[in-house]
Amino acid sequence: MNENHLTDDELAGVVVGAPSRRASDHLASCESCRTEESRMRSELKGFSEEYARQGERPEVFWAKQRAAVHARIERRRTVLWRLTWSTAAAATIMLGYLHFRSPASQPAPVVQDADQALLLDVERSLRRPVPAALEPAMILAAEIDRMASIEQVNEKGETQ
Amino acid sequence: MEKAITRMAEGIGLERPRGLSAEDFERLVPEHQRRIHRVLMSVTRDTDLAETLTQECFIRAYRCRERYRGEASVETWLLRIAVNLAIDHRKSARHTFWERMRVWRRGQEGGVSARDEADPGTSVEETLVTRESAREVWEAAGGLPTRQRIVFSLRFGEEMSLEEIAETAQMEVGTVKAHLYRAIGALRKRLGERRP
Ligand SMILES: [Zn+2]
Numbered sequence: 001m002n003e004n005h006l007t008d009d010e011l012a013g014v015v016v017g018a019p020s021r022r023a024s025d026h027l028a029s030c031e032s033c034r035t036e037e038s039r040m041r042s043e044l045k046g047f048s049e050e051y052a053r054q055g056e057r058p059e060v061f062w063a064k065q066r067a068a069v070h071a072r073i074e075r076r077r078t079v080l081w082r083l084t085w086s087t088a089a090a091a092t093i094m095l096g097y098l099h100f101r102s103p104a105s106q107p108a109p110v111v112q113d114a115d116q117a118l119l120l121d122v123e124r125s126l127r128r129p130v131p132a133a134l135e136p137a138m139i140l141a142a143e144i145d146r147m148a149s150i151e152q153v154n155e156k157g158e159t160q
Numbered sequence: 161m162e163k164a165i166t167r168m169a170e171g172i173g174l175e176r177p178r179g180l181s182a183e184d185f186e187r188l189v190p191e192h193q194r195r196i197h198r199v200l201m202s203v204t205r206d207t208d209l210a211e212t213l214t215q216e217c218f219i220r221a222y223r224c225r226e227r228y229r230g231e232a233s234v235e236t237w238l239l240r241i242a243v244n245l246a247i248d249h250r251k252s253a254r255h256t257f258w259e260r261m262r263v264w265r266r267g268q269e270g271g272v273s274a275r276d277e278a279d280p281g282t283s284v285e286e287t288l289v290t291r292e293s294a295r296e297v298w299e300a301a302g303g304l305p306t307r308q309r310i311v312f313s314l315r316f317g318e319e320m321s322l323e324e325i326a327e328t329a330q331m332e333v334g335t336v337k338a339h340l341y342r343a344i345g346a347l348r349k350r351l352g353e354r355r356p
Contacts, residue, residue, distance in 0.1 A: 008341070008344075008345045008348065009341045009345075011344075012340060012341040012344040012345065013337070013341070015344065016315065016322070016337065016340050016341070016344070017321075017322070018322065018337060040344070040348065043293070043297045043347070043351060044297070044316050045294075046290070046293050046294030046295075046296075046297045046298075047294065047297040047298055047301055047316050047317070048316050048317060048319070049294050050291075050294040050295055050297065050298035051198065051202055051298065051313065051316070051317035052198070052317075054198070054201050054202065054298065055194065055197060055198030055201050055202075057194075057197070062190070062193055062194065065189075065193055065197070065211065065214065065215065066189050066190060066193065068215055069189050069193075069215050069218045069219065070186075070189075072215065072219055073182075073185075073219065073222050076219075076222070076223075077182075
């Protein structure tokens with residue numbers, strides 16, 4: 001049995017916690033492989049201890065780390081908050097601008113102007129001696145009258 | 161809170177948790193900062209970088225807290241972010257001049273500082289030998305490729321199960337084993353070379 005010692009992978013499987021059936025059987029009867037296994041376990045234990053030591057820090061270190069993370073999150077929140085507000089403000093201004101600028105939103109002043117114009121028109125019409133539509137005819141009539149009176153004066157002079 | 165989330169997720173499938181609130185998040189930092197930092201310290205072997213990436217891990221988690229669906233535990237989720245950060249950093253820093261300078265300078269200075277005070281109850285000589293051999297394994301593990309180092313740290317540093325590591329590193333269990341076997345093989349070789 002001892003001529004078939006465990007391979008590196010089989011030994012690794014044992015210390016990793018996933019031993020093969022053959023590895024378990026072999027270890028039960030081979031002292032040499034058991035020695036190698038125990039040496040590997042002791043080295044891995046050494047790693048585990050040094051690993052823990054390397055991660056040790058005083059409490060003030062962890063407190064500072066928490067404060068740093070907290071500060072960065074707060075900064076991020078503030079930036080997002082400002083961004084949200086400025087976007088909302090920009091959107092409000094834009095909407096307001098579009099609202100007062102669009103033709104569809106101007107009927108009130110137009111109606112007011114039209115009403116005023118109509119009132120002025122009515123007033124002008126009432127002040128006129130003749131309706132606006134008959135004004136050209138009136139001018140023509142006046143002209144005919146003027147011509148007739150001149151002719152009468154000439155006829156009088158000729159006859160006199 | 162983690163338990164509550166897991167309970168909800170593992171419940172009768174009624175509802176999965178919908179993200180983490182900012183208040184929930186505040187509690188995560190003190191609960192998990194040590195572990196995240198430890199893993200990053202082992203993977204990066206750089207005190208400042210481990211600190212920077214730990215903070216970054218929590219900031220990223222905060223940013224995506226609403227997307228957390230409880231498929232993995234909060235701890236696994238945070239470790240996954242941390243591990244990805246370390247891999248990304250490694251990828252981007254591998255070829256930069258300053259990174260190489262930093263590694264070289266650390267080598268000159270004699271590696272990462274460790275607290276060498278002796279434990280009470282053991283002889284100075286015994287402590288030195290044990291500490292020295294522990295340090296040797298730690299140093300040797302520092303020379304492993306990034307993914308092997310991650311998997312190795314999670315297994316032997318954090319004592320996580322193969323399934324938990326697979327979930328954290330987003331690999332198949334078979335791949336986790338393969339990385340571990342290669343890592344252990346490389347360590348045995350390196351430590352064997354140093355042995356008289
Ligand atoms: Zn054997």
